[in-house]
Amino acid sequence: MRIRATVRNTASSHATTVESGEARRSLSVPPKPAGRGSAVNGGEFLMLALATCYCNDLFREAARLGLVLDAVEVEASAEFAGVGLAATDIRYTARVQSSAPPEAIDGLLADTDAVAEVHNTVRAGVPVRWVKA
Numbered sequence: 001m002r003i004r005a006t007v008r009n010t011a012s013s014h015a016t017t018v019e020s021g022e023a024r025r026s027l028s029v030p031p032k033p034a035g036r037g038s039a040v041n042g043g044e045f046l047m048l049a050l051a052t053c054y055c056n057d058l059f060r061e062a063a064r065l066g067l068v069l070d071a072v073e074v075e076a077s078a079e080f081a082g083v084g085l086a087a088t089d090i091r092y093t094a095r096v097q098s099s100a101p102p103e104a105i106d107g108l109l110a111d112t113d114a115v116a117e118v119h120n121t122v123r124a125g126v127p128v129r130w131v132k133a
Helices: 042-065 102-115 117-124
Strands: 003-009 014-020 023-027 071-079 088-097
Touching (some): 042 071, 042 088, 042 102, 042 117
Antiparallel strands (some): 003 014, 071 088
16 A cells, blocks of 8 residues: 655645545644744654554554553653754653553553554665655
């Protein structure tokens, strides 16, 4: 499945959309106060991508294992030292509320860490190519 994100910014408008296969959705992302660019930066979106991926995958894997999750909270963070420098110290934590036994939740957390697609993409260091439009 091809996944795509688009940002269109002009002096008077700011629009963001995401697509997964045939499903397309607009996201409400405010422009910077001066109007040029997004008020949310790429590093923040990268951390959101990691947190969202792991959260969604926890629910997917729990359903596969027959576990019921009442609540999930995932926090991802990284250090960005300066312009043009890659992130360092990327880490995340997850808290799960469930009536399932603690050992089952621990197994779910570890198994989900192994299959989380965005995490595995970052870990693999997949090349990012600029393609002239």
